[in-house]
Each structure stands twice: as C-alpha cells, then as structure tokens.
Amino acid sequence: METLLIYQVGSSNKFWKINQTGNSYVVTYGKVGTVGAVKTKTFDSEEECRKEADKLIRSKMKKGYVIAESNNLVLKDSTMTETLFWELIDKCKEKGDDSDEQMEWLVYQLSKRPVKDIVMFDYIFNTYYLKSYTSDLWAAAYITMGGCSDDCFDYFRAFLLYLGKEAYETAIKDPESLLPYLKLIEEQEEVPQLEELLSVACEAYEEKTGQDFEEYQDLYDKLTNEPFNQPEIEFDWDEDDEEGLKKKFPLLWEAFGETPIEY
Known part of the structure; x- marks a missing residue:
C-alpha cells in the first residue's frame, strides 16, 4: 500500500x-x-x-x-547517480594523506546528503561489489598476497572499487591489469585491501541520524527491497596447484608468486 x-x-x-x-x-x-x-x-x-x-x-x-494526482515532480527518488558515485570515489583519493583521512572525508560528504542518497550510494557500491565476486579476481588476490581468506577477498574487492570505474571495469575483464596498482601498493609498504570503504555509508547514516547499524540495515532493506545476497563461485583454480596459478596469471605470478605482499 x-x-x-x-x-x-x-x-x-x-x-x-x-x-x-x-x-x-x-x-x-x-x-x-x-x-x-x-x-x-x-x-x-x-x-x-x-x-x-x-x-x-x-x-x-x-x-x-x-x-496527489501523480508522483511526477512531487518528489525525487534520489540525487545519487552512478556518475556522482564514481566522482565521489575519485575525489576522496585527493582528500588526505592516507586512506583513513580519505574515508573520513567520504563519510562527511555523504552525511551532508539526504538519507536516500546515502542508501543509494551504498546500493550502487553493492551492485558493483557483487560483480567483482569472481573466481579470477580471487585467484589474482591469492597470488598477490600469498593467500586470501573470505574476509581478505572482501577487503581486496573494496580496494578494487576504490581505484575507480575504469580500473575496476578493466580488472573485471583482466585481473592482471591491476599489476601497476599492486606494485605501487607494494612500494608504499601497504596491502591491497580497504575494509573501511565497506562501511562508509553506514557511518555517514550514523553521523547524520545518530542511529546504529541495525537501524541503517533495516532502512536499506526497506528502501532498496533487495537484500544483499552473495553469489556462488565456481572456482577454476586450486590453491595447491602452483603451476596452474602460474599459467593462469603469469605476470602476477612473476611479480608476487615467490614474494607476495604480506597482509
């Protein structure tokens, strides 16, 4: 009704x-x-x-x-578009000397927007995030870090979105395209993970309303009517098959197979 x-x-x-x-x-x-x-x-x-x-x-x-006779011109669903989503992702990398400061900036920017925009930012994020749940990307993360648990892969995929739309879309098709970014991370003595990005929308909601995660999740479910369901993965590689991994992604193996980025 x-x-x-x-x-x-x-x-x-x-x-x-x-x-x-x-x-x-x-x-x-x-x-x-x-x-x-x-x-x-x-x-x-x-x-x-x-x-x-x-x-x-x-x-x-x-x-x-x-x-009202019609919904037209009465209210907007949201001003958060995919274009604005990626613009915010790109801008946050310019705000601060490290990822902590950048995530703080992103949380603050979202908290100034309507609640619907915060939810839509999260919805757009989750849409792209789910698309990155692939066997190939998990293999790439496994080679890069010498192992990759479920949580580690979650944080790796958040890092992938943080790189921006072009890098994200290219990596979905060819995970070895991440090599320059991974080498830079290695030089900075960091790891390709960004757990904090997973919670920026919830934190922005809490900052704006004073309500907690459970209340945010309830609102998210009601507004999007799409519960977050992780898809199943059919792995086409074996963590014990080093030769198979080497053949699958030779460039990544050459860079990190013997000397992975430790996490």
Whole structure:
C-alpha cells in the first residue's frame, strides 16, 4: 500500500508519502521536488501496521493534506547517480594523506546528503561489489598476497572499487591489469585491501541520524527491497596447484608468486 499526499497552502508546498510492506512502513516527507527525509517503523503484525498507517493518513488529511494526482515532480527518488558515485570515489583519493583521512572525508560528504542518497550510494557500491565476486579476481588476490581468506577477498574487492570505474571495469575483464596498482601498493609498504570503504555509508547514516547499524540495515532493506545476497563461485583454480596459478596469471605470478605482499 502506498499513499502520497501533498500540502499546498500559501507558501507551504510539502509532500508526505507512506509505503506499507507487510508489517512495516516507510514514510518520506519534505518539500515538493526534493528527495525528502525518511522514517521507518516495524510492527508485530501486518494488521497493526496497516491500522497505524491509516491513522497517520487520516491525521495528515485533517491537517489539509490531499491525495496527489501523480508522483511526477512531487518528489525525487534520489540525487545519487552512478556518475556522482564514481566522482565521489575519485575525489576522496585527493582528500588526505592516507586512506583513513580519505574515508573520513567520504563519510562527511555523504552525511551532508539526504538519507536516500546515502542508501543509494551504498546500493550502487553493492551492485558493483557483487560483480567483482569472481573466481579470477580471487585467484589474482591469492597470488598477490600469498593467500586470501573470505574476509581478505572482501577487503581486496573494496580496494578494487576504490581505484575507480575504469580500473575496476578493466580488472573485471583482466585481473592482471591491476599489476601497476599492486606494485605501487607494494612500494608504499601497504596491502591491497580497504575494509573501511565497506562501511562508509553506514557511518555517514550514523553521523547524520545518530542511529546504529541495525537501524541503517533495516532502512536499506526497506528502501532498496533487495537484500544483499552473495553469489556462488565456481572456482577454476586450486590453491595447491602452483603451476596452474602460474599459467593462469603469469605476470602476477612473476611479480608476487615467490614474494607476495604480506597482509
């Protein structure tokens, strides 16, 4: 159930929308033409949720809100686009001397935006992040670091997105294209992992609202309606088969096979 109301009296030009799914609802409200703010609430039953939603709708209509004829031009879904997502990723690398300062800058920038933009940034990130969950990239990470656990591969893929769209897309097709970036990381005595990037959206949400991870995750699930499901991988390499790994990625093996970047 979704109901969109508007209030246009004098200088006021506001909207209020409620969307009920099962035993929870999402309320979006603000000035017409904007993304608006978001609130959610979950109940013990669908019936209880529907009663509360109906009560809120009646209350708003008593105050002068009327049903909107169309969603068009009333509210924006989000101003966070894929282009803006990659621009923020690129800009953060220029802000600070190390990744900690850069992630702090990114969290701050996101925290100044509407909650919907924070969620959409995370949604775009997760879309690309899931695409990088491949056998080839795991093999590349394994060779580079002389081993790669599940968590290590998660952080490696975050590092991959941090490199930017062009490097990311090229690496998906050819993991050996990462060699220049990996050599630079080695020279800096760092490791190709960026765990902090995984949580910037949640941290931005906490900074903006004061609410915690569980509340953010609940909002993310409700707004995107797409739970984070990691795909299955069919490995085409064996960690005990050094010759197979050497043949698979000879350039990476030559650079790191005998002297991996330790993590």
